[in-house]
Amino acid sequence: MTVDEVLKRAYAMPLTNPAFPPGPYRFYNREFFVVTYRTDIDALRAVVPEPLEIVAPIVKYEFGTVLCATMTMGYKHRIAPVGPVEAALAQPNFLIKIIPHVDASPRICELVRYHMRDVVVKGAWTSPAALDLHPHALADVARLPVREIVSGAHFIADLTLDLGEVVFDYLAKGKP
Numbered sequence: 001m002t003v004d005e006v007l008k009r010a011y012a013m014p015l016t017n018p019a020f021p022p023g024p025y026r027f028y029n030r031e032f033f034v035v036t037y038r039t040d041i042d043a044l045r046a047v048v049p050e051p052l053e054i055v056a057p058i059v060k061y062e063f064g065t066v067l068c069a070t071m072t073m074g075y076k077h078r079i080a081p082v083g084p085v086e087a088a089l090a091q092p093n094f095l096i097k098i099i100p101h102v103d104a105s106p107r108i109c110e111l112v113r114y115h116m117r118d119v120v121v122k123g124a125w126t127s128p129a130a131l132d133l134h135p136h137a138l139a140d141v142a143r144l145p146v147r148e149i150v151s152g153a154h155f156i157a158d159l160t161l162d163l164g165e166v167v168f169d170y171l172a173k174g175k176p
Helices: 003-009 041-047 082-090
Strands: 025-038 058-062 069-073 093-100 106-114 116-126 129-133 148-161 165-169
Touching: 025 069, 025 129, 069 148, 082 116, 082 148, 129 148
Parallel strands: none
Antiparallel strands: 025 058, 025 148, 069 129, 093 106, 106 165, 116 148
16 A cells, blocks of 8 residues: 555544544434533633633533433423524534654644534423532543533434534644
């Protein structure tokens, strides 16, 4: 395989049989449980990386499969209008992409913004919610204590997870 062929195929590992196809990625009937809560502002500042800014000490926590939180919620208490849910899903999301060099120093360290698009909300509900955060060695969300539950939402949607864009390169100390 030539260098050009390697570069043409290099989007995921392993090179000759990637574990997933190139994006964007379409999801169908994706179910979300979201609890929004107020937390301690100093704890939030300690984990939100520059150049992102904290507008209010409010956290949205999506309950996933890692047991670092327990969420309970009433079952579909009130139907919610889909417009605000679609608008919330259209807001940008951020992650830090870190890929180490062979010597374990950072080779890539970037703040990436990504969007969900082509969102079709199939149902949305609000309910009373409770959230209990558990210490976890690798997902220590308990460092952002629950001070007050703001809302609980449950919705089902089809959506496309679009490709991201680098908005800050930590190694270059700024934009790429």
